Amino acid sequence: MESPHSNGALKSCPIHEFPAFAALGEKLTSALKAVESDTVEYTAADTIYTAGVNAQHIYLLREGHVKLFKTTPAGKDQIIRIVKAGEIFGFDGLVDIRYNHSALPLKQASVCRIAVEKLAALGERRPEVERLIMVRCIKELQHADERLLELGAKRSGERLASFLLAWCCDAQTWTPLVLSRLEIAQLLGLTIETVSRLFAQWKRDGLVQEKRQAIQIMDRKQMVTVAGSHC
Amino acid sequence: MESPHSNGALKSCPIHEFPAFAALGEKLTSALKAVESDTVEYTAADTIYTAGVNAQHIYLLREGHVKLFKTTPAGKDQIIRIVKAGEIFGFDGLVDIRYNHSALPLKQASVCRIAVEKLAALGERRPEVERLIMVRCIKELQHADERLLELGAKRSGERLASFLLAWCCDAQTWTPLVLSRLEIAQLLGLTIETVSRLFAQWKRDGLVQEKRQAIQIMDRKQMVTVAGSHC
DNA sequence: CGCACTCTTGAAGGTGCTCAAGGGTTGTGG
DNA sequence: CCACAACCCTTGAGCACCTTCAAGAGTGCG
Incomplete structure (x- = not known):
């Protein structure tokens, strides 16, 4: 329909x-x-x-x-x-x-x-x-x-990092994160909890920042490392 | 090159x-x-x-x-x-x-x-x-x-079953299995050991048979069930 | 016959999932 | 304007699935 x-x-x-x-x-x-x-x-x-x-x-x-x-x-x-x-x-x-x-x-x-x-x-x-x-x-x-x-060949952290690098074309810039946690999970073949935990960890580490539906990669270089040196 | x-x-x-x-x-x-x-x-x-x-x-x-x-x-x-x-x-x-x-x-x-x-x-x-x-x-x-x-959304058994159903178009017929265990694993995003164990289990259960590079699905109906009622 | 390769099988461990509860935010209606 | 509900997100604890590591069996080939 x-x-x-x-x-x-x-x-x-x-x-x-x-x-x-x-x-x-x-x-x-x-x-x-x-x-x-x-x-x-x-x-x-x-x-x-x-x-x-x-x-x-x-x-x-x-x-x-x-x-x-x-x-x-x-x-x-x-x-x-x-x-x-x-x-x-x-x-x-x-x-x-x-x-x-x-x-x-x-x-x-x-x-x-x-x-x-x-x-x-x-x-x-x-x-x-x-x-x-x-x-x-x-x-x-x-x-x-x-x-x-x-x-097929990457772990949860690598998948989420790759996604964020592709989504936020520029680091150090606020980018609207239109996807909910659930949608990110469904995109990456993970659960909502796993995605949430990774975000929480990376925020504690200062890798990313988040404010009401927008996200920012603070350390692109390190994010590339987490993604498995790609992108 | x-x-x-x-x-x-x-x-x-x-x-x-x-x-x-x-x-x-x-x-x-x-x-x-x-x-x-x-x-x-x-x-x-x-x-x-x-x-x-x-x-x-x-x-x-x-x-x-x-x-x-x-x-x-x-x-x-x-x-x-x-x-x-x-x-x-x-x-x-x-x-x-x-x-x-x-x-x-x-x-x-x-x-x-x-x-x-x-x-x-x-x-x-x-x-x-x-x-x-x-x-x-x-x-x-x-x-x-x-x-x-x-x-992204299926477990090891479901993936392998789906693959076999697609590979062996006809059940109850010997089909050459050109792929090695490693290649099947690389196709399905699993390890060689997981694939091997699933095969061993299914052979014990009489779900499939295998002889020198050829395979046969014995019970297509049950294989479809294992695949998650699909194909 | 021995070497190389693939496959099998076991035991242990970790990654990510499930289940569960609590906190935060938004929107709505009294 | 506040109360409350609905929804999304977070966090914890336990566990299952699958991986990792390791050793041995089977198979093919020179």
Whole structure:
């Protein structure tokens, strides 16, 4: 079930203005402008799509964050990926009838969505579009490789440190931590308690600081060491 | 460093005959025939490519198995994916200069490789080729999602059971187990001892049988239960 | 036959999980 | 404005799962 919950009428979305599609060049801009796409606003309570439902749209995240996750038969959630502004998600429709995972906004999300058949039609006329999606997809695959390495071959501290280094691009700067402890745990394949304990320890050690939903890495060098000299 | 170790001269490779490219249709067959591609044979001792080296080729596996893996700074290997005959691997060259992971044959592998610039050139004239790679890539991504769920949210027994169910498509049939215990461990994010103990237990329970590099699931139903009612 | 390699099995230990309780924060309604 | 509930986070204690370390058995190969 999709529950758009848009703020009033759907607004049209200027796809061609986004960095993801910026490389497509002059000639294509007009074609992109002609593509029918809607802007939809989601709050934390809304569902973007659920695993197993018909995959009708491809999404471009304009603003906010989206979590993609799968659930085990036992009911345990694993977050596959945190989508950031400017990134594409929900390609499943180009291949399968149904979505392979679920998508929820973290706090708030503003997305631009295009119907799969519209995109497929555009792809027929403009092969550059599919090339672009191919490229994005390969990059996602590389990202997934890295995450498999983390989950399969690293300890809890290394995983959390790697995540923080990737999340806080700059050290010594306050960065909003949009994820709850539970969500971090579900992303890293740990429990909420383990994540909490690591944070507590690192705060005592002066490695990180935290204040109401924002975080700061104090000692990037040491954090890199904890992560296992990576990133 | 790539070390082809081909058996004598490179043989040309009939790409268009492979299932991966079968859907491309009549018109394209001639174009595919014209693409310069080599067949290369690898033994267990050879390297196909290593993470970090220049990504010069895209590969199609004709025969055998290939493991794609990454290594942590600590020197621990994580197998990302086991490539089976008919599948494509090594797309990194279409996006990056270098390979993102390493590729080794399991026992033996016969691959067909195409230089990235050749494929890119073909892609310019024949957009179907890039669409095909896009589709394959999305499927890989879905596969990666599933593996992230396994590594992040499942216990050792569930992981091994899922793997065996996927590996032995048919129960009650002997299937060659090309992977060593160590490789299974590296694939599932476990230790060799844990894998060995699970096998020993399941053999005692009559769940599986094993004889010189071949394995058979005796009770598929129960194996599905162990896997956590999935697959 | 002996060497190398893989696999098995045991015992001990640690990492991370489970269970449980308490504290802090936010939002809501009286 | 305060009381209270709901929610998230923290912290502790005990334990289970899996790893680590170690030794031995099985297998293949020169």
